[in-house]
Amino acid sequence: MEKVKIAVAGAGLIGKTHIKLIVENEQCELAAIVDPFPAAKEIADDYGVPVYESLEALFSDAKPDGVILATPNKLHALQTHECIAAGVAAIVEKPVTDSIEDAVELLKHAKHENSKILVGHHRAYSPLLETAKKIIDSGELGKLVSIMGSAVFYKPDYYFNEGDWRKVKGGGPILINMIHEIGNLRHLVGDIVGVQAMSSSSARDFEVEDTTVISLRFENGTLGSFLLSDASASPRSWEQTSQENKSYATYETEDCYHVAGTNGSLSIPTMQVKSFAKDVTPSWWNEMLERKEEIHREDPLKRQLEHFCALIRGEEQTPKVSIWDGLQNLLVIDAIIKACETEQYVPVQDVTPQLK
Numbered sequence: 001m002e003k004v005k006i007a008v009a010g011a012g013l014i015g016k017t018h019i020k021l022i023v024e025n026e027q028c029e030l031a032a033i034v035d036p037f038p039a040a041k042e043i044a045d046d047y048g049v050p051v052y053e054s055l056e057a058l059f060s061d062a063k064p065d066g067v068i069l070a071t072p073n074k075l076h077a078l079q080t081h082e083c084i085a086a087g088v089a090a091i092v093e094k095p096v097t098d099s100i101e102d103a104v105e106l107l108k109h110a111k112h113e114n115s116k117i118l119v120g121h122h123r124a125y126s127p128l129l130e131t132a133k134k135i136i137d138s139g140e141l142g143k144l145v146s147i148m149g150s151a152v153f154y155k156p157d158y159y160f161n162e163g164d165w166r167k168v169k170g171g172g173p174i175l176i177n178m179i180h181e182i183g184n185l186r187h188l189v190g191d192i193v194g195v196q197a198m199s200s201s202s203a204r205d206f207e208v209e210d211t212t213v214i215s216l217r218f219e220n221g222t223l224g225s226f227l228l229s230d231a232s233a234s235p236r237s238w239e240q241t242s243q244e245n246k247s248y249a250t251y252e253t254e255d256c257y258h259v260a261g262t263n264g265s266l267s268i269p270t271m272q273v274k275s276f277a278k279d280v281t282p283s284w285w286n287e288m289l290e291r292k293e294e295i296h297r298e299d300p301l302k303r304q305l306e307h308f309c310a311l312i313r314g315e316e317q318t319p320k321v322s323i324w325d326g327l328q329n330l331l332v333i334d335a336i337i338k339a340c341e342t343e344q345y346v347p348v349q350d351v352t353p354q355l356k
Contacts, residue, residue: 003027004309007064009034009055009079011043014093015070021302022068023047027309031064055079059086065312066116069093077102080117084109089116089312091304095179096326100334103327104354110323111355116311118304118319119326121183125303127296128242128269129187132259135266135293136188140275142263142282147189147216147224149257151181152234160206172208173230174199174336180238181226182329183321188259188268191219192332194347197339203231214336242269243297264288271295327351 006028008018015035022030033044036053044051052058055067059082066089069079077097083090096119097103110117123129136144151173165171186192194217199209210231216224235241239248241256257268263282264275271293276282310316331348339346 001027003029004066004312005029005031005064006066006068006308007032007034007058008068008070010070010072010093011035011037011040012070015068016043017301018068018070018305019043019047021299021305025302025305025309027306031062032058034058034067055082055086059088063088066090066308068120068308073098077106080106081109084113084115084117087113087115089118089308091118091120091308092326093120094183094326095330095333096323097330100327100330100349100351103323103330104351107323107327108355116319117323118308118311119321119323120304121180121321121325121329122300122304123180123184123238124187124321125300125307126242126244127298127303128244128271129184131271131293131296132257132266132268133188135271135273136259136261140264140273141259141261141266144189144220144222144259144261147185147222147257147259149181149185149224149226150228150234150236151177151238151256152227152229152232153237153240154233155230160204166208167204167206168208170208172210173228174209174212174333174340177230178212178214178226178228178336179329179333181228182332183325184238184257185216185224185226186325186328186332188257189218189220189222189224191328192216192224192335192348193219194345195332195335195339196345197336198343199340203229209340212336212340214339238269244300269295 006022008015011033022028030049032049033040033051041051067083069092076092080092160166196215199212201209203210211229214226235251235254236256238256241254243250255267255270259266266273273291274288280286335346335348
């Protein structure tokens with residue numbers, strides 16, 4: 001099988017991670033690095049590949065099979081349009097764009113050209129989420145009623161001292177961290193149609209929020225609650241419980257999601273299931289059966305790369321995380337921000353009329 005040739009645009013932290021995964025994977029090879037900064041040349045030399053200052057320069061020289069866009073958010077829309085115009089498949093890191101309007105136009109362009117574009121919400125490739133989704137879809141929990149989630153952790157002082165932009169509006173956990181969680185919640189339960197939320201900055205007294213509580217209404221009638229805080233000394237976050245990113249300390253007994261239906265509940269990622277037997281009437285007086293689903297872990301970024309290669313080769317036809325998914329996640333984040341500002345229930349914007 002001929003290896004898929006993939007270039008990486010952006011040789012920063014996440015870009016270096018993608019580069020390493022490409023080099024380690026037998027299905028693909030690193031074709032080039034695209035980055036205008038001098039440090040990128042040293043990285044390219046280390047891997048023995050050419051470096052280009054722009055996608056335009058890359059495409060005019062030799063088109064790869066695919067590009068991973070690990071560049072600043074403000075460049076996502078422009079560079080993805082460039083890939084579509086060049087007929088090159090792409091993974092664009094999340095968020096898909098830095099505005100809803102840009103995401104709508106990008107989706108229209110990709111649909112018109114029938115392009116192969118993935119959005120890098122890599123947690124969708126987690127075996128933990130796949131196992132949880134399988135349990136939910138099996139009907140063992142009954143009709144879904146509620147989901148409780150948390151991303152509660154503590155960002156150290158130097159995180160803010162090294163980047164003053166993180167202390168002002170736009171630099172907080174809603175925009176930086178919550179978009180990951182929205183992707184998870186939508187994957188597990190379905191689309192979100194409305195939110196209520198309130199936020200506080202009292203822990204650090206910065207302009208930006210440090211803690212937010214969110215209520216969620218899902219299209220299927222499920223209700224959810226979510227606690228988000230980067231100023232709470234707690235390990236109840238995906239990073240600290242999933243054990244998928246070895247950079248974080250992890251705690252095997254902690255969960256960050258709890259899904260409940262009319263017949264049972266599931267805690268994630270410990271995969272503890274409690275449900276009533278078929279011959280037992282659901283009641284808080286009656287005992288529930290307890291079990292722990294087998295846990296399998298694998299690097300979601302590696303699995304995302306393999307899915308990307310399969311799309312390029314035509315072995316798979318549908319992106320697991322499409323531009324539409326990235327747009328929906330953006331729309332929910334936008335609603336959360338508006339709900340915090342207005343202290344009102346905010347419906348998630350329906351952009352389908354704009355796509356016609």
